[in-house]
Each structure stands twice: as structure tokens, then as C-alpha cells.
Amino acid sequence: MLQITPQLRKSIRISKALDVYRTRQHKADNEKSRTAKLRKLSDRRFSELVDDVARIMKQGDTTPFSFEGACxxxxxxSLCLDGWPWLDADICAAEVIAAALNKIGAMRPTWWQGQPEYADTDTSRGFCAHRRCGRPIPTDRGIRNGKPVKYCCDECGSTAAEEMRRREGRRVSMAEWLALCAARSSEKERQRSRNCDQCGEFMLTRDPKDRYCSRGCFHIAQRKYEQRTCENAACGMMFTPKNSGRGKVTRYCSKACAAACRIQARPALSCLTCGTIFYPDFPSDKRRYCSPAHNPYASKAARAATFVDAPPLAPTEIEPIVSPFRCDKA
Structure with missing residues (x-):
């Protein structure tokens, strides 16, 4: 009669796990080629589903994975009822579940952590839990820290612990590894924390090169000119000047203030033709005539265009000229 020992049970379990792993890997390779053609959820609906699933999975009593299958x-x-293909819906549901677990901070255990040898309870039925030993545990080993021992001697226990650390990539104990993680997290937080260069408010940055807490502070810091007072004496408002071209900076807060100051700065000129006092459009304008109609050097078209509104250049009535010669005499 064939006797099933703990070593044989372990070998059978490992071989089955390897077969399942190969099958899943083969399916993943086949589905990877179809990933580009799969349907995707919008960002808004995906985030809403992740929030709802995370809220449900937080209510798990023993572990956050309790409602993973139901979610x-x-x-x-729901996606299949909306008309999605089954494969696309299943892959999208898996992405939603993974994002929800990541949001609540759940860490999925490895295959080795799910085996009886990893558990704290004695499931080897009186045999040593070390995979290369398998001898019966002596009765004098008793119970330690309220838990039954899993190894026949201290040497098997230390060897199994070293193999477990090597398999999981840990070179220290769990307490030391958690302390290192906490120290690493505090160091990252210290590197990310700084004060805004513009407003001085405390902030946590994603990139150590970030210097401002918001876009508003960034735009304020990028300004080249400080605020100044409008040069219009009737205004006096504070404004941020701009570059008006050719290296010059605006001096007025608005076009209305600029026009008012321009009107005040215009000089009074006298027309050389009629003597009328007039003001030019710009302070730099040095005209000598009040209009093109009074300018003898202007073109005929310009004079004709303004002749109606311009004052006359000659008297309205012309006196007759008396001559001693008459044309009616022979």
C-alpha cells in the first residue's frame, strides 16, 4: 500500500502549482496580442468604479480580498450587459479590482505565503515543516509563545527561516525590514517637503525640482516687471506693466488714461493761413496748417475733401473793375 508522506504531498502540491502557473502564463501570452484591440473605459467612469469597489472591499472582515470575486x-x-465582449469585460474588471486594491493599500500574498509551511499553525501532523527534513517532531519540543513548534530542532528552524528570507528577497528579519521601509518613507517625505518660492506655503512635491505650489504662483514668479502706479495724475491706479515693443514698458493702466494724457500734452498751434488756434492729434505733430484746405501745398483731392468744412480763403464778393475803354464804341 502506498503511503502518502508530507514530502509527497508537498511535491504534488508544487507540481500542480507549476502546471497552473504555466497555463496562466500561456493564456497571458495569447491575450497580450489582443490588448491593443480591447475596449477601454473612460477615465471618469474608471475612477468612479475604482472608488465604489474600494469602498466595498474595505468592509472585508478578515482580509480585503474577501469580496474580490464578487466585485x-x-x-x-455590468459591462457585458452594456454590450461588451466577455474577454474585454473580464480584463477591464481585473484592472478595476487591481486599482482598487492598490488604492486601499492591500498587498496580495505570494504563493509561498499561502502554503502550510509558511503559516504559524502546525499543519504538518507531527512532522518537521522543513522541506528537506520531514522527521517526526519530538514530544519534548512542546509549545513556544503559545504556538506549537513546526520544526524538529532549532537548526531546521533557522535554515527554513534563512531560505524563506532568501526566497522573498529579504536579508533581514521582518521587524528590521519594516523599520527600513519606515525610514525610507520618512526620507522620501523629507525630500518632497519644501516651501513655495513665491508664497512660502508648505507643500509636498511629486518632483524634487518643483518650486511652486500652484500655477498661480508660477505665473506670478515669471513676471518680469513689478507693479507700478499709472502716470495719469487723475487715475493713480496700481497695475502690472507689459512690454509694449522695442524694449519699452507701458506707463498707463489703460488706453483711456493714455489718451487723456496724450490730449493734455498736445501743444497749441496757430494756422499760418487763417490764424486759428488748433491742437494736433499727437504731441509730436508739428503741423503749420489747421486743415488740408488751408495748406497751399496740399493736393487738390485733399483740399476738395475738406473744402466744404474749411473757412473760405477769399472774400465772397468781388468788386468790379472800372475801365476807361468801352467795347460798345466803334
Missing amino acids: RHGVRS
Whole structure:
């Protein structure tokens, strides 16, 4: 009669796990080629589903993975009812579940952590839990820290612990590893924390090169000119000047103030033709005539265009000229 020992059970379990792993890997390779053609959720709906699933999975009593299957089934079925193909809905549901678990900070255990040898309870039925030993545990080993021992001697226990650390990539104990993680997190937070260069408010940056807490502070810091007072004496408002071209900076807060100051700065000129006092459009204008109609050097078209509104250049009535010669005499 064939006797099933703990070593044989362990070998069978490992071989089955390897077969399942190869099958899943083969399916993943086949589905990877179809990833580009799969349907995707919009960012808004994806975030809403992640929030709802995370809220449900937080209510798990023993572990956050308690409602994983029900949540995945619910998301997949709702997408299928919306007309999605089953494969696209299943992959999208898996992405939603993974994002929700990541949001609540749940860490999925490895395959080795799910084996009886990793558990704290004695499931080897009186045999040593070390995979290369398997001898019966002596009765004098008793119980340590309220838990039954899993190894026949201290050497098997230390060897199994070293193999476990090597398999999981840990070179220290769990307490030391958690202390290192906490120190690493505090150091990252210290590197990310700084004060805004513009307003001085405390902030946590994603990139150590960030210097401002918001876009508003960034735009204020990028200004080249400080605020100044409008040069219009009737205004006096504070404004941020701009570059008006050719290296010059605006002096007035608005076009109305600029026009008012321009009008005040215009000099009074006298027309050389009629003597009328007039003001030019710009202070730099040095005209000598009040209009093109009074300018003898202007073109005929310009004079004709303004002749109606311009004052006359000659008297309205012309006196007759008396001559001693008459044309009616022979």
C-alpha cells in the first residue's frame, strides 16, 4: 500500500502549482496580442468604479480580498450587459479590482505565503515543516509563545527561516525590514517637503525640482516687471506693466488714461493761413496748417475733401473793375 508522506504531498502540491502557473502564463501570452484591440473605459467612469469597489472591499472582515470575486463578477456582468465582449469585460474588471486594491493599500500574498509551511499553525501532523527534513517532531519540543513548534530542532528552524528570507528577497528579519521601509518613507517625505518660492506655503512635491505650489504662483514668479502706479495724475491706479515693443514698458493702466494724457500734452498751434488756434492729434505733430484746405501745398483731392468744412480763403464778393475803354464804341 502506498503511503502518502508530507514530502509527497508537498511535491504534488508544487507540481500542480507549476502546471497552473504555466497555463496562466500561456493564456497571458495569447491575450497580450489582443490588448491593443480591447475596449477601454473612460477615465471618469474608471475612477468612479475604482472608488465604489474600494469602498466595498474595505468592509472585508478578515482580509480585503474577501469580496474580490464578487466585485469582479459584478463589474464584468455590468459591462457585458452594456454590450461588451466577455474577454474585454473580464480584463477591464481585473484592472478595476487591481486599482482598487492598490488604492486601499492591500498587498496580495505570494504563493509561498499561502502554503502550510509558511503559516504559524502546525499543519504538518507531527512532522518537521522543513522541506528537506520531514522527521517526526519530538514530544519534548512542546509549545513556544503559545504556538506549537513546526520544526524538529532549532537548526531546521533557522535554515527554513534563512531560505524563506532568501526566497522573498529579504536579508533581514521582518521587524528590521519594516523599520527600513519606515525610514525610507520618512526620507522620501523629507525630500518632497519644501516651501513655495513665491508664497512660502508648505507643500509636498511629486518632483524634487518643483518650486511652486500652484500655477498661480508660477505665473506670478515669471513676471518680469513689478507693479507700478499709472502716470495719469487723475487715475493713480496700481497695475502690472507689459512690454509694449522695442524694449519699452507701458506707463498707463489703460488706453483711456493714455489718451487723456496724450490730449493734455498736445501743444497749441496757430494756422499760418487763417490764424486759428488748433491742437494736433499727437504731441509730436508739428503741423503749420489747421486743415488740408488751408495748406497751399496740399493736393487738390485733399483740399476738395475738406473744402466744404474749411473757412473760405477769399472774400465772397468781388468788386468790379472800372475801365476807361468801352467795347460798345466803334
